Amino acid sequence: MLKSLLIRLAALLCVIGAALVFTEQGRAVLRPVKQMLDFRAFAAELPVATKVKEHQVAMPDGVTLATDVYLPEGGAAQKPVVLVRLPYGKRVYGEALHWVRLFSANDYAVVVQDMRGRYGSGGVFAPYPNERGDGVATLDWILAQEWAQPVVGTIGCSALGETQVLLAAERHPAHRAMIPMGAGGAIGTAQGAYGFYGFFEGGILNLASGFGWFQGQGGKTGDLMQAPPLDYTEALKTLPVIGAVARYRADATDFEELLRGVDDPEIHNTWGYISDRDRFDVPTLMVDTWYDYGIGFSFQLLDMIRKGNPESRFLIAPATHCDMAGPLSSGAVGDVPVNPQQKVDLDGIYLSFMNAHLKGQAEAPQPTFQSYVLNRDDWLGSSIWPPRAAERKRFYLRGKALSEMPSSATDTRIFHSDPSNPVPTIGGAICCTGDPESRAGPLDQSPLESRDDLLIYTGESLTQPLDIAGPLRAVLHVSTDVRDTDLVVRLTDVSPDGKSVLIQEGALRLRYRNGFDTPELMQTDQIYRAEVSLRHIAYRLKSGHQLRLHVAGSSFPRLARHMNTGGDPYRESDPQIARITLHSGAGGESFVDLFTLPAP
Incomplete structure (x- = not known):
């Protein structure tokens, strides 16, 4: 009630x-x-x-x-x-x-x-x-x-x-x-x-935010500013995605236009968003x-x-x-004190x-x-970003560990991405959903870590605090048995009590691995290099904590599910399970890059 x-x-x-x-x-x-x-x-x-x-x-x-x-x-x-x-x-x-x-x-x-x-x-x-x-x-x-x-x-x-x-x-x-x-x-x-309106990340629709905004606020004339109530949990499961808002709102919105036009320059060039031509x-x-x-x-x-x-x-x-x-x-x-x-x-x-x-x-x-x-609880001033004192630090995916040393051997690990059973979203960069129970920000991700459809890599326990300040990115070498699928990469802070609190996350639809203006489907079982942006952060991991990386194929409902068919992901309704192999080692290292400040 x-x-x-x-x-x-x-x-x-x-x-x-x-x-x-x-x-x-x-x-x-x-x-x-x-x-x-x-x-x-x-x-x-x-x-x-x-x-x-x-x-x-x-x-x-x-x-x-x-x-x-x-x-x-x-x-x-x-x-x-x-x-x-x-x-x-x-x-x-x-x-x-x-x-x-x-x-x-x-x-x-x-x-x-x-x-x-x-x-x-x-x-x-x-x-x-x-x-x-x-x-x-x-x-x-x-x-x-x-x-x-x-x-x-x-x-x-x-x-x-x-x-x-x-x-x-x-x-x-x-x-x-x-x-x-x-x-x-x-x-x-x-x-x-x-x-485009912040509704796409790595080429993937920010579903919870996009649906929530257009269903609740998408009216196109002044007499259409209200929307009927609904159960967001069920509504976000609607397939195909392109018809989701129309199913719950009788008047027209621009939700479908955004999905149609993101890959079509003849459409998106008319929208007025910032391009490289702007000064x-x-x-x-x-x-x-x-x-x-x-x-x-x-x-x-x-x-x-x-x-x-x-x-x-x-x-x-x-x-x-x-x-x-x-x-x-x-x-x-979120779960991080300030x-x-x-x-x-x-x-x-x-x-x-x-x-x-x-x-x-x-x-x-x-x-x-x-x-x-965050966790250092002070303000950092700098003339450039990342700060001048920051140094790039690379952690390689080695076995099930995050290691500062690359592996001389080739490691492979396999996981599956099932659109019918996606990895649930817990917090993160989510907003505007219309759901009053939705929480955003750095929340504990440990409830996800018993699932068998994500890979986990964990670093050694820190002997002194590690201060991160700058952009985060993961470079992964992957192969799949489908022509297109998604990667979701999440960096977490593991405390001695077992909590695994989100630091940042990012995602990539693999057809956009060469750029969002050059989508290209993959050949099955061929290894591809994929670079995933995990946004930016200034964050301290305390002594005794560990750095952890998740690699998965979904984060629902924050991101729209990929049906893994290689077709139009917003018009597809029939899911296919994707087998994704992550490769790391000699000649094709997978790693996460971050910037660290000098030790306190």
């Missing part, structure tokens, strides 16, 4: 909403609690001198977008502007209203706009062919207002961040600063990523978390941004998607950044990369 009630509530609320939470010091932080706010109550708490007026802002094609302007009285007649564009309802979405409160109290005009096809705006929603042009037209409209200085900053998380990055690629002269958070989903084909010059404070599904994409975006604006920087918190401060208030992310005393004043950081770039105020020097080191 309780689960049914929670599911119904989740269907009525925003999938990744944020509410205002006050710490013991009274400073506001953001936490995603799937909560919408009552606008009348919110407006009643604003200073009396703050005016609120709704406008219908015309786009070049005649579509009008519902736009609220919050204008503090007093101070300068013309004010710098903070713009927030969102698909979640400008007068109910907790995060957007938080930015209104923060910046209007500091003499900024704040503009909050429903994106095309969402809530009060006209037109038809799609991610994201219209967002660049709509953003530019909105900036032009702002500049024409008598209350606006010609300087605009943007802020927000997830879709609210992705639209900022797309706008920044247009290089509008009034766009002087941006703070995109959890915005890796803005990347398309740039740097070979093929992320940036907007000063940027990128913000993300270690267990955001798009953290790797955020690093790639920042690399592009810094080529045009080298002063841009990155803040990485110990958290999950859009939960920038929650764990530092509650004391844990130190509440290491909490930072995020609002103060954001305000200082905007003041520097929109008001010309001095800002204290900050490191280019500022990241929280």
Whole structure:
């Protein structure tokens, strides 16, 4: 009964909403609690001198977008502007209203706009062919207002961040600063990523997130913002995958379009995501978390941004998607404790950044990369990433061990991947599922380790702490008895009590082993080299702990199951068991690479 009630509530609320939470010091932080706010109550708490007026802002094609302007009285007649564009309802979405409160109290005009096809705006929603042009037209409209200085900053998380990055690629002269958070989903084909809304990892659909978002939030016009409740556990089993959302939502969404277009440049080149053609010059404070599904994409975006604006920087918190401060208030992310005393004043950081770039105020020097080191419980500042002091360390897959020495002999181990009995997901980089019981982040993976459909490699017990800081990757040599299948690779931290807590994980659909723009099926029983990205991390393994690697063929429901037939994986319904052989040894070593900091 309780689960049914929670599911119904989740269907009525925003999938990744944020509410205002006050710490013991009274400073506001953001936490995603799937909560919408009552606008009348919110407006009643604003200073009396703050005016609120709704406008219908015309786009070049005649579509009008519902736009609220919050204008503090007093101070300068013309004010710098903070713009927030969102698909979640400008007068109910907790995060957007938080930015209104923060910046209007500091003499900024704040503009909050429903994106095309969402809530009060006209037109038809799609991610994201219209967002660049709509953003530019909105900036032009702002500049024409008598209350606006010609300087605009943007802020927000997830879709609210992705639209900022797309706008920044247009290089509008009034766009002087941006703070995109959890915005890796803005990347398309740039740097070979093929992320598209953050719904693809290693060429595989992030099923739980993708289905959850489009089923719950995928309406294309303002009258279709609600979705019926459902049992997510059963719904995620739907085959073929391409019809999953349509089965549970009567109106059209873009779920099927994303699956059809990911391999078709004639389709995905029209979507508006970031490509290698894009250039940036907007000063940027990128913000993300270690267990955001798009953290790797955020690093790639920042690399592009810094080529045009080298002063841009990155803040990485110990958290999950859009939960920038929650764990530092509650004391844990997933199963990993964090130190509440290491909490930072995020609002103060954001305000200082905007003041520097929109008001010309001095800002204290900050490191280019500022990241929280899990289990060491402190912040690491560095001018480059990985940090200059970090050294590459390689662990070879040798027998059932992770070894710093390669094997002189050839080792082979076999496992099977059965789509009818996939390896279950436990935590990790998962978000936006719509399921209130879904947990994300670094959780204990030991319940999986008795299964016979994954391989385990374990390192020696550490005699001193091992600090990891940088990107992680696994290089595996594999052969299979099918033309295509998936690899899921997971790095864990094994403690003396037997817990095996996730550090990071990654995946690859093997047809994309040569790049996402050059899919190629395999020949059966031929050995192929596959490189799997496991995102990035800053993490300490304590003395007495062990490093462990999992290799499997699935992680369901986080990732869509592969039917292993070699056909279109999203249109197939008949599963086939794949036999996968992992090879390691002379002439074809399999290994995991990471970056380590000098011993403390």
